[in-house]
Amino acid sequence: MALFDLPLDQLRDYRSASVEPEDFDAFWEKTLWEAREHGLDARFERVEARLRNVTVYDVTFAGFGGHPVRGWLTLPAGAQAPLPAVVEFIGYGGGRGLAHTHLLWASAGYAHFVMDTRGQGGAWGGGGDTPDPVGSVPAYPGFMTRGIDAPESYYYRRVFTDGVRAVEAARSHPLVDASRTAVVGTSQGGGISIAVGGLVPDLVAVAPDVPFLCDFPRATRLTDRDPYREIGNYLKTHRGRTEQVLRTLSYFDGVHFAARGRAPALFSAALEDQTCPPSTVFAAFNAWEHDDKTIEVYDFNDHEGGGPYQEAVKLAWLPAHF
Secondary structure (H helix, E strand, O other), X not given: OOOOOOOHHHHOOOOOOXXXXXXXXXXXXXXXXXXXXXXXXOEEEEEOOOOOOEEEEEEEEEOHHHOEEEEEEEEEOOOOXXXXXXXXXXXXXXXXXXXXXXXXXHHOOOEEEEEOOOOOOOOEOOOOOOOOOOOOOXXXXXXXXOOOOOHHHOHHHHHHHHHHHHHHHHHOOOOEEEEEEEEEEEOHHHHHHHHHHHHOOOOOEEEEEOOOOOOHHHHHHHOOOOOHHHHHHHHHHOOOOHHHHHHHHHOOOHHHHHOOOOOOEEXXXXXXXXXXXXXXXXXXXXXXOOOOEEEEEEOOOOOOOOOHHHHHXXXXXHHHHO
């Protein structure tokens, strides 16, 4: 697919038409308050991963509704003093997988916490271990329309809350320096990192790659590729609900979380990306509140974005913020 979105010079000035709900902050304050009514109950069980240079813990903590959420904490072997932490969120359809597939950040000397995404893990990778015990009204297959009739019941209310609690769980470990915590993620993981970056005010860095879940009004009309297309397919059979659906999605739009971003940020976008069109990524980047922000642009790439090249950029960028 050749270039299909706005030219780069227009992307750098593009602003989303997404309308922020008047009670956006109150909605999320109430959501997180309710989640914190449940004890975090973060448990770290050391596992034998047969890896000489890292130590791995199987993690369980209480997320939205007190529901158990799984994760991995990987530390450089022999770590004795608290380390800066990288909390990572996973792309759409994937789960935390197997411990040996997450070695980059611990190899670079960081504490690395990977959050399993509730209900996901069946599409690629090594699987997931966190169910989503909350039911849903009729939805299109996938996760994008689960509970979409209202913000209180929408699937990503639970996931974003889990993301905030994942940061709290990571920070609770004695070998994690809670004052030096960054969040990262690609695609859906990038969207979650933007949300967490807007909800947790004292992160030191946020690095979303080709992020999903941004600028819903444009994304749902510009691309016919899943997962955004799930919303269009839902509206094909639930005629007349467009306004209601867009209202729900406005509480979860990365553009509005970005407007609350208080940490330095490193974004990436790919100009041939049909899954997360570049204008939707730039919408969040341009709205990011902190002045220290940069975006890497990959001109001939689709949703793979920069791949290992972007990993190298992050490895060079993060140390200055710890």
